[in-house]
Amino acid sequence: MLRGSIQKNVGVAFSATHGWGAYALEPIQKDEFVLEYTGELITDEEAERRGAIYDRKSVSYLFGVNSEYVVDAARKGNKAKFANHKAKEVANLDVRIISSNGEDRIGLFANESIAVGEELFFDYGYTHDSAPKWSQHDKPKQLEKRVYDVVDDENEWECVACCCMGFL
Template identity: 45%
Template sequence: MAYYLVKWKGWPDSTNTWEPLQNLKCSRLLQQFSDDRRSYFSQVKRDKRLTLKRSETVQMPTLANYIVRKAKQRLALQRWQDELNRRRNHKGKIFVENTVDLEGPPTDFYYINEYKPAPGISLVNEVTFGCSCTNCFFEKCCPAEAGVLGAYNKKHQIRIPPGTPIYECNSRCQCGPECPNRIVQKGTPYSLCIFRTSNGCGWGVKTLVKIKRMSFVMEYVGEVITSEEAERRGQLYDNRGITYLFDLDYESDEFTVDAARYGNVSHFVNHSCDPNLQVFNVFIENLDTRLPRIALFSTRTINAGEELTFDYQMKGSGDISSDSIDQSPAMKRMRTVCRCGAVTCRGYLN
């Protein structure tokens, strides 16, 4: 007869007991136990293959230790998921999933919804005018005042080419929250999942719902720093094999967004040389052309369960040429090998 070691909720480990299956009325926990055991033996087989291939010793915890650690990980990820959803200010919910390994929540990451200026940098540049439209889709609105085309069609999809800035209605505009020219400022409307990848790329992000092509998905936010500071941090990040610096080079190279410690869901989006997200520069309350907001739009229909990716070399101009890359001091560092697996993979992230 099989017995299961039971940890009773709210009681110390000294009160743990061994129970036969007929005493257990917790189908969900039994299913988790079965899944964790299956995962354990799958990883043991995988690690044995790696050991034979690499001639290295791979240490795996015992099954009992693995089950306990997996349970603790599950609780930690649930707490992290709850915290992320408390902090978000957008409609779309955030989920967290790890069915790959025992990695828990990152210990040095803080969720934010908008840019966090570094000491000495001011993001205050309040707009002094706004539109008085009764219908911003048909009238001369904020984009026209800025000398560009309106960014969205009637289905709220992007209709301008990469490199064209987006000017949305702002707090001085007389239009309401349902204005068709208020898309990015509302935040992501989709439920997204931060998940552990199985290809060695760490955490990634996948959509839990279908996303139509040319739709706004999320902003890239983080700490706004000077390009000089970005160069210093970039060298440190290279040594750790991480990439989180995004140059704000719409008209100049003065500032960079660093999402390493402060960021939103976009912090976990992986690179691809054949991405399904495209970068656009956005101006809403702050019209300083040195400090655009960075919005990511879908380049095609993205199905539920599909990983979201963007090209780390991509600029707000849509340019990923080697010349544009060399102009950025944050990119003049050692090259990082790319693992995207795309047919068109360039081999390196920078």
């Protein structure tokens, strides 16, 4: 864990729109440290190999730390791996790579006040070119609704960013 940082109390529960999700179990103030994204530290080469396997399973917990290493939270991760994607403009968490004792660490920080029970989101950093196919919407109509913020009783999509890439 990041030295001197106390992680916030976070729970994991089913998210109707995203499968599993991470939720605040205590109030979190803007700019507070929430969680460290932890897992197995692997090389970029190993991440490519595992990424191909994860893509076939339609899941991935790979997170690039720097130009040499990636954190894989699939087997050794914590609750941070359940935080879902939202475009940076509407996500309630920011990602910060922090050097601690000569190691790069991944910290998730609140970019707004977060209430108890609120789901936690951060931008996964995908672009249209880098997003795995499984993370993209199958139906253009769903993408159109997300981009234009059309949300009704039959549509549970939550992304409201004009720049949303159209994937979870």
